[in-house]
């Protein structure tokens with residue numbers, strides 16, 4: 001954003017124009033709120049990500065995203081320990097794949113069209129509370145607003161400045177993009193998941209029109225182990241004489257610890273900045289979209305009623321999102337106890353496969369499945385905590 005056109009005041013400043021920030025800015029602008037959306041990067045910008053948008057996430061996006069969808073996924077090819085393969089198909093879409101560069105650009109431009117003032121290439125530097133305002137210093141100037149949102153991703157400078165989310169748990173992931181021509185016979189309506197090979201990790205292949213996203217991630221100690229796992233996964237797909245698209249870099253997905261603060265005074269965090277990804281799968285786009293929806297409603301109430309604290313946001317996240325992620329963590333731990341059992345059940349029992357498909361489609365939750373376990377489910381949940 002040009003320093004001369006940089007706004008001096010706004011109702012809300014949103015820092016970060018990933019899915020969380022752009023969708024929050026879109027919802028606020030649609031409701032007539034004067035919102036400034038900032039990002040340090042010039043758009044379009046890339047983001048390391050498998051680009052899997054589950055149907056449960058897509059359903060929460062308040063406009064059509066079909067122009068940026070690469071593939072529609074209706075089945076999953078599973079392996080365990082890179083063997084024991086089977087494929088499950090579903091009559092309806094489970095997820096869509098997107099390339100983050102056009103996807104994030106599309107979302108930011110939709111926010112801009114709705115009335116948000118979008119400034120890319122404008123890094124947030126620091127912030128300070130002054131009376132009923134927060135003064136936000138950026139590379140393009142200072143903007144004062146009653147409320148500020150940190151939607152600035154896994155390393156969230158806003159969270160660090162406010163002392164929020166200080167010690168999250170992390171999923172460590174490695175990721176590569178390869179030309180789709182390297183696996184010419186891959187069915188683009190399928191993703192591949194390998195699980196049960198390395199601790200609480202899994203490896204994935206997500207197809208795009210011209211490329212494949214290949215990665216591995218989870219909780220498995222040092223990055224070297226996950227890289228070794230990604231290498232083994234790739235070797236099942238590529239000929240040995242080909243150049244493998246191994247990842248050199250590791251990426252972190254933060255996970256919020258039980259009830260750790262994601263709001264302080266007039267500032268709140270959404271998406272990865274708040275560590276809200278699914279602890280089983282690392283799926284973060286759903287939480288980005290969901291937390292943006294919750295934040296939009298709280299911020300509008302705050303503006304109407306001149307609240308001096310956004311505390312109701314944290315209460316709403318603890319009520320509406322965290323119980324599901326606690327159950328997800330429970331199922332991650334149960335899966336980890338006997339991966340072979342779960343692998344067999346998904347392969348042979350329609351009920352198990354349908355439950356998984358329905359979770360991806362947002363028609364069922366981990367919480368529903370836990371409830372079916374009755375008192376045993378509650379006991380296991382307490383143990384997983």
Ligand SMILES: Cc1cc2nc3c(=O)[nH]c(=O)nc-3n(C[C@H](O)[C@H](O)[C@H](O)COP(=O)(O)OP(=O)(O)OC[C@H]3O[C@@H](n4cnc5c(N)ncnc54)[C@H](O)[C@@H]3O)c2cc1C
Pocket residue numbers: 015016017018019020021038039040041047048049050051052053054122123124125151152153154156157173174175215251252253270271272273277282283284285286288
């Ligand atoms: C390897 C890997 C694979 C993944 N695969 C999937 C997947 O398939 N499906 C899925 O749902 N999730 C996946 N995720 C998680 C997903 O990428 C994130 O959860 C999601 O992008 C979070 O969105 P967000 O809007 O919160 O943050 P981000 O998308 O990270 O956006 C944050 C924005 O903040 C900006 N920013 C940062 N610092 C500043 C600053 N100082 N000033 C201004 N702006 C700033 C950044 O430039 C960025 O644009 C994956 C993650 C990794 C690492």
